[in-house]
Amino acid sequence: MEASLKKLRIKFTASMGLLSGILLLLLSGILCTAVFLSAELTSSTVLETMVDRPMDEIVDDMGRPCFLFYVTPEGTRRVSPAYEDRLSVYGENKEDIMRAAVIKGNGKFKCNGFYFRVQSEREQDGSVAYAVIDRTSDRQNLVTVASLVVLIYITSLIVAVLFFYLYSSYALAPVAESMKKQRDLIANASHELKTPLTVIATNLAVMKSEPHSTIEENAKWMDAIEAQIKRMNGLIVSMLQLSKMENVPITPADVDLSEVTEGACLGFDALCFEKGLRLITKIAPGIHVMGDRDALERLVASLIDNATKYCKAHGKIGLRLTADNRRARLCVMNTGEAVSEEDAKHVFDRFYRSDGARSNPDGNSFGLGLAIARATVTAHGGNIVCRGIEGKGTVFEVTLPLAKNSARKTEQNGSTPVNDSAALPADDDDSCLLPPPDED
Numbered sequence: 001m002e003a004s005l006k007k008l009r010i011k012f013t014a015s016m017g018l019l020s021g022i023l024l025l026l027l028s029g030i031l032c033t034a035v036f037l038s039a040e041l042t043s044s045t046v047l048e049t050m051v052d053r054p055m056d057e058i059v060d061d062m063g064r065p066c067f068l069f070y071v072t073p074e075g076t077r078r079v080s081p082a083y084e085d086r087l088s089v090y091g092e093n094k095e096d097i098m099r100a101a102v103i104k105g106n107g108k109f110k111c112n113g114f115y116f117r118v119q120s121e122r123e124q125d126g127s128v129a130y131a132v133i134d135r136t137s138d139r140q141n142l143v144t145v146a147s148l149v150v151l152i153y154i155t156s157l158i159v160a161v162l163f164f165y166l167y168s169s170y171a172l173a174p175v176a177e178s179m180k181k182q183r184d185l186i187a188n189a190s191h192e193l194k195t196p197l198t199v200i201a202t203n204l205a206v207m208k209s210e211p212h213s214t215i216e217e218n219a220k221w222m223d224a225i226e227a228q229i230k231r232m233n234g235l236i237v238s239m240l241q242l243s244k245m246e247n248v249p250i251t252p253a254d255v256d257l258s259e260v261t262e263g264a265c266l267g268f269d270a271l272c273f274e275k276g277l278r279l280i281t282k283i284a285p286g287i288h289v290m291g292d293r294d295a296l297e298r299l300v301a302s303l304i305d306n307a308t309k310y311c312k313a314h315g316k317i318g319l320r321l322t323a324d325n326r327r328a329r330l331c332v333m334n335t336g337e338a339v340s341e342e343d344a345k346h347v348f349d350r351f352y353r354s355d356g357a358r359s360n361p362d363g364n365s366f367g368l369g370l371a372i373a374r375a376t377v378t379a380h381g382g383n384i385v386c387r388g389i390e391g392k393g394t395v396f397e398v399t400l401p402l403a404k405n406s407a408r409k410t411e412q413n414g415s416t417p418v419n420d421s422a423a424l425p426a427d428d429d430d431s432c433l434l435p436p437p438d439e440d
Contacts, residue, residue, distance in 0.1 A: 005176055013161060021400050028149045035145050039138040047119040050131035057082035065089065066133040069098055073126045078100075090114075101130050108135065108338065115139050128148040138353040181350065185239070188351035188367075196228035238368040242350070245295065245375035252290040254403050257328055258283055261321050268308065276314045279304075283321040284289040287328050288403040291380040299376045302369045303332040303396050308393065312336035327382075328402055333395040338388030347386050348374040373398075 001343035042062060050058045050068050060066055067083035077098055079087055087094050093112045100111040101118040108117050115248040122128050203221040207213070215222070265281050272279045289296070307317045322329050339347065346352045351367040370386075372397075377384040382400035389395060 004179065005172065006171055008175065009165065012168045012172060013165040014432045016164040017157065017161040020164070021157050024153050024156055024160075028153050031149055032142070032146055036142055039135070039142070043117050043133050043135060043138070044119075046133055047117065047131045051119055051121045051129055054080055054129055055082065060133065062137075064134050066131070068129060068131045070123070070127045070129050071102055078127075097131070097132070101132050102128075124224060149421060185350060189235065189239060192351070193232060196197070196231050199228045200225050235368075238372065241298070242368055242375055244370045245372060245379050250295065250379050251290040253293065254405070255289055255291050255293045255296055256287070257289050257296065257330075257400070258285050258287045258321060260297050261300050261319070261330065264304060265319060267301065268304050271308060272317065275308060275311075276308075277308060277311055278316045278318070280316060281319045281321075283319070284323060287321060287323045287399045288405060289328055289380065291400070295376050295379070298332070299373055299398070302373050303330075303398070304398070307332055307334035307394075310334055310336055315393075323402060326402060328400045330398040330400075331395060333389075333393055335393040337394075338390050338392065339386060339390060339394040344386045344388060373388055 013029070022328040039062075042060070043064070046058060046060050046064075046066055050066065054068055058066065065086055067086045069083070069087070072078065073327045087097075090097055093114070097111050097114070098117065100109050101116065103109075104118050105120050106118060108115070110116070113139075117134050117135050118130055118132045120128050120130045203225050207218050210217075212350075261283050262281075265279060265283075268279060304317065304319065311317055311334040317335075318331075318333045320329075320331040348365075348370045350371045352371075374384050377398055377400065379390050380400050382398060384396065384398045386394065386396050
């Protein structure tokens, strides 16, 4: 798994680095193009102004030297009086510059290491006016900007690659968690299936060793095989349910959670009576949530079933369903040994079994029931927690968002009836089974 994650991190970093490189290159190109076009536009504007107003001295806002001269029909060059001082700064090069400008006529040219742009226009007297602007500083600025952009580009790309590599560990954390869950699922499922398969193989070997035995004589071996097949089927069904809740979006529908909870409690009345347990319920009517009815039925049944497994002999199981203006709250508690803080952190993990009295009491638990419960609650946008109350027992609390049309009733006014499977009045001690949401 570590090797796979490392490859994923490298691929993630490479792809994000490539994307960052393309974006930075695009921005760099836009910046250099903007600088170039700005210089071209301003120089063209200055030249047009000089040609239109040849008698005025035009000054470039960017400080670039510019001048204007005429060429008569006889071929004589004459500098405009307003620009004589500007042309003199070129010294012996001024004649070469004017000659190159006349040859070019319109456009860019280079002369003696200087870069210029010229625009010409014929006058009424037959002479031609040549407006020239020095572009040498533009070229130097563009080279400077390009060099700076390249440096920033390389630095930014290196920083981006390092950032994405470090960030990849956080970004791929869900992938790593998923891979870990998959690995653990395969390992734990293999472990759980190994025992029943071994039992089946052993019983079949015994039956084969006595080929002339009758069905009646092999009944105990066949019963053992059937029990193990049921056990494996239960494991597979649980794994499929867990996978469905974790990976397949639910189709929300209005569900009367009060009705679903009452139905689930009725289904456990006989089991509680058989085990000598008292099931005490307090269910507010008219609480509606949006979700999958079958999944919510399994959720409530799973919590009650879990409570019956870990409730002490002749103990009590309490269930409370209430609602406020935003959430439905389901609380299921059983008397007996309180779950420890450490176990409470892991009871919803796949295949988790705690040590001690709460560990697989019936021998048929796979450690998936509470994992399915958490996946169900999460798929419905809710939350589930487990906590132990010293001297009382263990409580599971589920909160789910209410449907918009829910009655949103609460039990704060004490109007919700208490039902006791033992058909006895609820005594004061029973209140511990219905703890308020804020109880620690």
